[in-house]
Amino acid sequence: MEENVWALEEGEVRRPGIVHIVMLALFTGIGIVVGTFGSLAIPIGFVSAFWPGQAIQAVGSIWYGMWGGIAAFVFPLISNAMSGSAPLPVSLAYIPANFVQGMAAGWSFRQFKCHPALKTGKDWLVFTLIGILAANAFGAAWGTTVLRLFGLITPDAHSVAWAGWFLGNSVASWVLGALLLKFISPLVIRTKAFCKGYWA
């Protein structure tokens, strides 16, 4: 029988607590480092054709629900500024896309009862289709629209920029996300901070 890590045990009470706020902060800290070094190691700038930060956003919401969703839009504000990939106003405009990029995976894993350690074909399919492809399709669409509104790309280049953004980010996020889920999830689901619901 498939293991359902999201189901509450009999008598189990889960409430958001200080451990979640601490984990949110630490996760944001990791996101800042991953986002900053990812952008500096492969310096492509705001076009974001390689941004492993999306993997952090996806696994964050799978492990920590809405706390991961909050971290998903907070850490890019700082990491983009530190790495020089996007100025503050552009990063602020990315917030809705970053939130969706994070929460898509968290929502789908809870909705379809997938295991965070990617144990079955269904887990891989949901992670790839919703957590990576759908999330990045939306993120790239929103992101390129923001770039267009800020005059950083011409209207005629919108679709090409979208394709570059979507493909580059999807590959990086899929590889890093799969690694993190496969190797770290077994550890995370045994911790206090792991969220079976959205907040606890």
Next chain:
Amino acid sequence: MAQTTQPVRKMRRTLLGTIPVTSPLYQLHPATRFISLLFLGVVSMFIDLPEINIALLILILVYMRWARVDISGLRIYLPLMFTVAIFMFTVSIAFPGDDPTFHAFEFLGITLYLEPLYWTFASYWRLMAMLFGTIQYFSTNRERDTLVAVRALKVPFVVTYFLSLALRAAGMFMEDMRTIREAERARGLDESSMSLSDRAKLYAMYMIPLFTLAIRRADEISNALYARGYRPSGKVEGGGKRTDYILTKYKIRTLDIVLIVTQVIIFTVVGVLRIGFGVFAVTQSPLRQYLLTLMSG
């Protein structure tokens, strides 16, 4: 033989480097410096004129020099500056749009259009001014400074606590990351000779130890907070307000108030002029007008 000893230069570690403890910048309250992030990092959004944005960029570099930041540390941003320029200009040349009023000219056998190219030129400098407006803050301030700034601005306790821990965690993880990288270099790894795909693969390998450390730290920190009676509300048991020791160490002076008010006024005036009256639009750029005159003549 007489030996001369160099005086020890005490440095303070910021999020992006180090800065001398004697930097004149530390005469200012952290809140003033935080407002400078919001001012310098955002004001260029209302300014399309490359002349002003280049001047702002120079001003930021002068400000960093005055703050005794090691400007050579900014070299890490050079590849990014080049690739962004290449990307933006390539996109502008390949997809210029089809407005018949554009002024066309030939260069190396390629037909180029002045208006989209100039727009890209203006956008590039606007982007750089905003980027360096934010980089200056992270180059000159520690996590503690940001914490003091947001607390001085009366942001709720749970937000300030989260923000300070996140920034502190970023600092800790950067240190961990440096340790991992140095350990790899000590074993003979030469990142500079690696291809982009190899660098990306290597990068993925850093994540596992970082996450393992984070999970361990989350438990330690939350247990320590619980033991000290911390609550998300920031209140102590019984409902009283927790005393804020860190804020007592910093005083807002007249100079700080003057600088904060000046920045807020300039920001508001620039925003109103841009949104309400169309000032600072790219069409008003003297350089653009000069180039158009050259092409028309």
